[in-house]
Amino acid sequence: DTAVSQTPKYLVTQMGNDKSIKCEQNLGHDTMYWYKQDSKKFLKIMFSYNNKELIINETVPNRFSPKSPDKAHLNLHINSLELGDSAVYFCASSHPGQALNTEAFFGQGTRLTVV
Amino acid sequence: LAKTTQPISMDSYEGQEVNITCSHNNIATNDYITWYQQFPSQGPRFIIQGYKTKVTNEVASLFIPADRKSSTLSLPRVSLSDTAVYYCLVGDGNKAAGNKLTFGGGTRVLVKP
Numbered sequence: 079d080t081a082v083s084q085t086p087k088y089l090v091t092q093m094g095n096d097k098s099i100k101c102e103q104n105l106g107h108d109t110m111y112w113y114k115q116d117s118k119k120f121l122k123i124m125f126s127y128n129n130k131e132l133i134i135n136e137t138v139p140n141r142f143s144p145k146s147p148d149k150a151h152l153n154l155h156i157n158s159l160e161l162g163d164s165a166v167y168f169c170a171s172s173h174p175g176q177a178l179n180t181e182a183f184f185g186q187g188t189r190l191t192v193v
Numbered sequence: 194l195a196k197t198t199q200p201i202s203m204d205s206y207e208g209q210e211v212n213i214t215c216s217h218n219n220i221a222t223n224d225y226i227t228w229y230q231q232f233p234s235q236g237p238r239f240i241i242q243g244y245k246t247k248v249t250n251e252v253a254s255l256f257i258p259a260d261r262k263s264s265t266l267s268l269p270r271v272s273l274s275d276t277a278v279y280y281c282l283v284g285d286g287n288k289a290a291g292n293k294l295t296f297g298g299g300t301r302v303l304v305k306p
Contacts, residue, residue: 082236111294119278121237121296168236170294181227182294184236 081105084169084185091159092193099154099188101169109133110152111182112144113168121168127152159192166190197281202301211268213300215281218262226257226264229280231299237280241266268302276304 082103091097103110111134112124126134130146141157152169166189172182198216205211217226225244229237241248243255243264254267268275278299 113296120298121280123294170236172294181239181242182237184238187234187236 080185082169082171082183082185084167084188086188087186088189088191090191090193093159093161095159096155096157097159097190098156099167099169099190101152101154101185103150103169103171103183105171105173105183106150107171107173107183108149109172110146110149111170111172112152112154113170113184115166115168115187117165125152125154156190159190161192164190164192197283197297199279199281199297199300201298202303204303204305205271206305207272208270211271211275211302211304213266213268213279213281213302214263215266216263217281217283220261220283224261224283226255226261227282227284227294228253228255228266229282229296231278231280233277237296240279271302271304273304273306275302277302 085100089097109126109128111126113121114124115121123136124138125144127146129149143155144152146152156163166187168187169185170182199213225242227242228240230240231237241250241253241255243257245257245261248255256265266279278301280296280299282294282296
């Protein structure tokens with residue numbers, strides 16, 4: 079009964095391909111995030127959605143497009159994959175309605191390798 | 194956003210207490226201090242959060258001095274399974290939405306037998 083689940087866990091693909099990573103949370107949270115963790119283990123936020131609306135969009139190439147069909151899902155689509163996109167991508171969710179919204183729940187991550 | 198500074202790594206032995214100090218000199222009045230733990234090949238996991246003085250839960254204790262410019266995460270009697278990266282975060286916990294949860298470099302804790 080995973081709280082935040084991502085699929086796939088591993089993704090190996092060639093440069094130039096288009097791929098998607100799916101994320102679902104069953105916690106009833108309003109806010110979902112995508113983070114990227116590079117080879118040096120730095121975690122950087124990419125996007126944040128609140129109730130299906132984009133609220134944070136960091137400096138991320140246009141090739142990355144998040145889509146939130148409902149507040150329980152936040153998918154990440156990546157066009158024209160490049161070698162530098164290789165990283166672990168984490169989905170997370172939190173509930174800003176609570177007094178302290180800095181407790182986020184993370185998925186297991188998707189290790190993307192572009193060859 | 195307040196920047197945080199913490200040691201890159203720490204070694205310890207089973208049964209010892211581990212204390213990780215995080216500096217956040219520019220912490221704002223509304224900022225809370227949150228610590229996360231990340232095991233290899235897993236996502237970060239919330240450990241503890243506090244605003245001032247001391248907070249304790251079943252996993253750890255968090256000590257925050259009066260000036261709030263630093264905080265110390267204390268892990269009592271660590272075991273091998275506590276080997277992980279520990280991140281200190283500072284942010285406005287009361288922001289309605291869009292909290293970025295900015296992660297720094299973290300402290301890699303290695304617990305040895």
